[in-house]
Amino acid sequence: MKIKKTKFDSYCLNGFAEGCRHCVKGDKLVLFVTGKCSRNCWYCSLSRKRKNKNETYANERTCRNAKEIIQEADESRATGAGITGGDPLLCTGRTVRLASALKKRFGKEFHIHIYLPTKLVAERKLKRIARVADEVRFHPEFLIKPDTTVEDLKKIEMASKFWKKENIGIELPMIPERKEEILDFIKGAEDYIGFVNLNEFELSETNFQAIVARYKLKEGGYVIAGSLESGKWILEELSKEKSKLKIHLCSAKLKNDYQYKNRLKKHKILPYGKRTEDGTVIYLIVNKKMKGEGVFYDEKKKRTILSEPIARKLLGKEKITRVEEFPTYDRIETESEEV
Numbered sequence: 172m173k174i175k176k177t178k179f180d181s182y183c184l185n186g187f188a189e190g191c192r193h194c195v196k197g198d199k200l201v202l203f204v205t206g207k208c209s210r211n212c213w214y215c216s217l218s219r220k221r222k223n224k225n226e227t228y229a230n231e232r233t234c235r236n237a238k239e240i241i242q243e244a245d246e247s248r249a250t251g252a253g254i255t256g257g258d259p260l261l262c263t264g265r266t267v268r269l270a271s272a273l274k275k276r277f278g279k280e281f282h283i284h285i286y287l288p289t290k291l292v293a294e295r296k297l298k299r300i301a302r303v304a305d306e307v308r309f310h311p312e313f314l315i316k317p318d319t320t321v322e323d324l325k326k327i328e329m330a331s332k333f334w335k336k337e338n339i340g341i342e343l344p345m346i347p348e349r350k351e352e353i354l355d356f357i358k359g360a361e362d363y364i365g366f367v368n369l370n371e372f373e374l375s376e377t378n379f380q381a382i383v384a385r386y387k388l389k390e391g392g393y394v395i396a397g398s399l400e401s402g403k404w405i406l407e408e409l410s411k412e413k414s415k416l417k418i419h420l421c422s423a424k425l426k427n428d429y430q431y432k433n434r435l436k437k438h439k440i441l442p443y444g445k446r447t448e449d450g451t452v453i454y455l456i457v458n459k460k461m462k463g464e465g466v467f468y469d470e471k472k473k474r475t476i477l478s479e480p481i482a483r484k485l486l487g488k489e490k491i492t493r494v495e496e497f498p499t500y501d502r503i504e505t506e507s508e509e510v
Contacts, residue, residue, distance in 0.1 A: 174407060174410055179429045180425055181422045182399075183420065184410055185417045185418065187417060188306065188365070188366035189282065189306060190282065193250060197432070198433075198437070199249060199282075200247060201228070201230050201252070201253055201255065202254045202269065202273075203228040203255055204227055204255070204256055204266050204269065205227065205256050205262050206224040206225065207224070207225050208223070208257045208261070209260070209261060210258070213381045214314075216373055217375070217377055227240075230243055230434075231499045237268065237272035241272060247434060247437060249277075250281065252270070252281070252283050253286070258290070260287060260300075261291065267299050267300065270304065283303060283304050284304065285307055286308050286310060287300070287308070288310045289309055289310065289327070294329055297332070298333060300333075301333035301334060306334070306338045306340070307340070308342040309326070309330070310343065311323035311327070314344075320356065327339070327341065327360055339364045339366075340364050340367060341367050342367070343369055343370070344369075345371055345401055345420070346372055347400075350401040350405055354408055357409070361414065364416065365416065365417060366416060366419070367416055367418045369402045369405065369419070369420045371394055371395075371421065371423045373423050374388060374394070382395065406420060432449060433450075435497065438450075440498045443465075443466075443467060444498075453493060454476045454493075454496070455476065455478075455479065455491055455510065456469075456474045456475060456477065457477065457489045458474050458492070465477065465480060472502070486510065492508065492509055492510065
């Protein structure tokens, strides 16, 4: 197989893992079970809002229970979930309970994949996770502790007791100068896994100091120069060896311009909203409560949304504002102007 550039501006060898196929379409709920982690990776890109906080989020929504997570899954029209953290194994009971609730509500076909740092991996925990997760993606420790490679591989091999090989993978940030080590690790794990995800290395508010001290950034300022090229080198090397692994080099552009936008476009919106190409929504509003045909009162924001015919009738009589905002739970406004 040759390396292919996908229609999502990423690169792959032998295709995508099942979880990735759902993800790029915007079909996956992002279930962030905890910001607590068993490790302290210098390259971690979690926001300050979430990092080391024992809080649960479904997409942008803070959730206190399974009911709220199910509501978010319904509002975002998710057909699956990606479980992440922090480290989900620090709260295995919570992870299993919430994933079970999603399976119970949406059915066995609701595809769940989970990201697991290898540090706390144990057979009894994997056995519990396997009851609710269709696919497991390991984040090995060798990038921060070189002497853990053998232990990492043993833990990944352990997963074959509970998942088929095609549903076991590893996921790593594509750190440019570590490309040879990453390639060697992939080769060492090849007997136990069916896929690999390499993520273009990105800058964030929490890894900013460590990143700018070591790396140059690509134009635009949030992606590390050489990361994508190093990932393509790994794909080329594995292609030469006729590897049967599904290798996906996931670009920052894919995450921002496809995965996230596609999720926005699927999200339910309020009556009389007009969805934009970017997935945001435009509403015509008045900041007071109104009743009648062609209007909808938005209880959360204490405003009335108008249909276009009603807005035209009220021009000059009411202060009408055109608002553009995200359809997500936080409904952050991007623009607001008086009509």
